[in-house]
Amino acid sequence: MANKVYKDAKSALEGVLSDGMMVMCGGFGLVGIPDKLIRAMRDAGVKNLTCVSNNAGIDGAGLGLLLEAGQVKKMISSYVGENKTFAKLYLEGKLEIEFNPQGTLAERCRAGGAGIPAFYTKTGVGTEVAKGKETKIFDGQEYVMERGLVGDVALVKAWKGDTSGNLVYRKAARNFNPMMATAARICIAEVEELVPVGQLDPDHIHTPGIFVNRILCGAPYDKQIEQRTIRKA
Amino acid sequence: MAWTREQMAARAAKELKDGYYVNLGIGIPTLVSNYVPEDVDITLQSENGMLGVGPFPLDNEVDADIINAGKQTVTELKGTSYFSSADSFAMVRGGHIDLSILGAMEVAENGDLANWMIPGKMVKGMGGAMDLVAGVRRVIVTMEHVSKDGASKLLKECSLPLTGRRVVDMVISELGVFDIDKKGDGGVTLIELADGVTVEEVKAKTKAKLSIDAGLKVA
Numbered sequence: 180m181a182n183k184v185y186k187d188a189k190s191a192l193e194g195v196l197s198d199g200m201m202v203m204c205g206g207f208g209l210v211g212i213p214d215k216l217i218r219a220m221r222d223a224g225v226k227n228l229t230c231v232s233n234n235a236g237i238d239g240a241g242l243g244l245l246l247e248a249g250q251v252k253k254m255i256s257s258y259v260g261e262n263k264t265f266a267k268l269y270l271e272g273k274l275e276i277e278f279n280p281q282g283t284l285a286e287r288c289r290a291g292g293a294g295i296p297a298f299y300t301k302t303g304v305g306t307e308v309a310k311g312k313e314t315k316i317f318d319g320q321e322y323v324m325e326r327g328l329v330g331d332v333a334l335v336k337a338w339k340g341d342t343s344g345n346l347v348y349r350k351a352a353r354n355f356n357p358m359m360a361t362a363a364r365i366c367i368a369e370v371e372e373l374v375p376v377g378q379l380d381p382d383h384i385h386t387p388g389i390f391v392n393r394i395l396c397g398a399p400y401d402k403q404i405e406q407r408t409i410r411k412a
Numbered sequence: 413m414a415w416t417r418e419q420m421a422a423r424a425a426k427e428l429k430d431g432y433y434v435n436l437g438i439g440i441p442t443l444v445s446n447y448v449p450e451d452v453d454i455t456l457q458s459e460n461g462m463l464g465v466g467p468f469p470l471d472n473e474v475d476a477d478i479i480n481a482g483k484q485t486v487t488e489l490k491g492t493s494y495f496s497s498a499d500s501f502a503m504v505r506g507g508h509i510d511l512s513i514l515g516a517m518e519v520a521e522n523g524d525l526a527n528w529m530i531p532g533k534m535v536k537g538m539g540g541a542m543d544l545v546a547g548v549r550r551v552i553v554t555m556e557h558v559s560k561d562g563a564s565k566l567l568k569e570c571s572l573p574l575t576g577r578r579v580v581d582m583v584i585s586e587l588g589v590f591d592i593d594k595k596g597d598g599g600v601t602l603i604e605l606a607d608g609v610t611v612e613e614v615k616a617k618t619k620a621k622l623s624i625d626a627g628l629k630v631a
Binding site for chain 2: 261282303304408
């Protein structure tokens with residue numbers, strides 16, 4: 180089998196990057212984001228990116244790093260409220276934004292990865308999201324047509340992975356990663372723990388290795404928390 | 413003496429039924445989980461991919477990988493499950509969630525909802541709100557009855573960009589509880605008054621077509 184394992188994020192991105200490419204990025208808030216790959220992409224200096232990601236990171240973390248470095252031309256996201264850099268760039272006209280309802284965004288990526296060019300949803304009917312899009316009545320209910328999305332590269336983060344690219348996510352860090360992994364011409368996965376093939380329980384694999392072209396171990400991870408909320412004992 | 417935010421949340425909790433799967437928005441809706449009646453067992457869904465959301469963690473229980481859709485740290489319960497965002501919105505869009513409680517900037521008498529953007533100001537995005545109101549079986553809005561500048565938020569028509577068309581079933585404000593006829597043109601019906609609030613005050617602060625329920629309860 181062809182080798183999929185790379186020693187670090189920098190080497191895993193070699194030969195993949197080009198200006199103007201579309202990047203599919205897993206994660207919700209800062210949970211499950213491909214932190215090491217984003218940093219390596221910033222260091223590589225690739226520009227004019229279109230990033231498809233539920234959020235845009237925060238100042239100093241996640242896709243916020245690419246925004247601060249001026250590498251992003253357009254974001255396709257559902258919510259970007261946590262990022263001051265984003266607000267500044269947007270108000271200065273240096274950044275385009277296409278808002279998608281969160282479920283529509285997830286389904287666009289799922290559909291794109293599954294070879295489905297378009298689908299109908301009732302989400303957004305009668306709102307600005309539906310403007311200019313085809314609508315159709317099914318069983319008396321109006322639906323709007325949304326397109327599947329396929330990017331040039333997908334960056335995903337998993338908990339465990341094996342050398343053949345099988346991935347297991349941890350808790351709520353799964354989120355957008357499984358769809359993003361399927362929805363690009365090449366998928367690069369960073370994992371907290373990389374194990375030899377055969378060590379993951381086949382029944383517990385979330386993303387089968389067919390979707391993953393390159394894999395690297397990004398440990399150690401220092402996971403940031405956006406809203407640390409606790410209760411008293 | 414209108415209702416406080418806590419009282420609005422407590423009133424919304426009375427709409428919960430045993431066995432419900434529920435999605436709660438940020439703000440007053442989040443408080444609803446503090447008032448679930450003892451004989452009612454509900455399961456909270458968080459659209460980032462968690463079903464069976466527990467309370468905030470103790471300081472030594474915090475796990476960076478366990479958050480709700482507001483990016484707050486939360487905990488697991490017995491029976492909690494995790495899933496992808498696509499599966500999460502299959503639950504939402506597919507009508508598998510019984511109730512969604514969320515906030516609003518404006519609600520119209522036909523059930524139109526606006527809660528995601530104010531043109532000309534920085535826009536943050538709709539997140540999962542459009543999917544939730546389009547897909548969840550029953551939608552309850554908790555909101556202040558009037559805006560900070562005194563304008564009614566319960567209107568004939570929304571002036572802000574919509575989140576969903578004909579989606580709201582009920583509004584709970586500090587003044588009372590209102591049924592919305594989202595399928596027809598019956599408008600808004602006042603079904604319950606908050607403590608010390610008069611029908612006259614509700615009428616003065618409501619711009620929607622308003623009827624008073626024959627069995628109106630005064631809290």
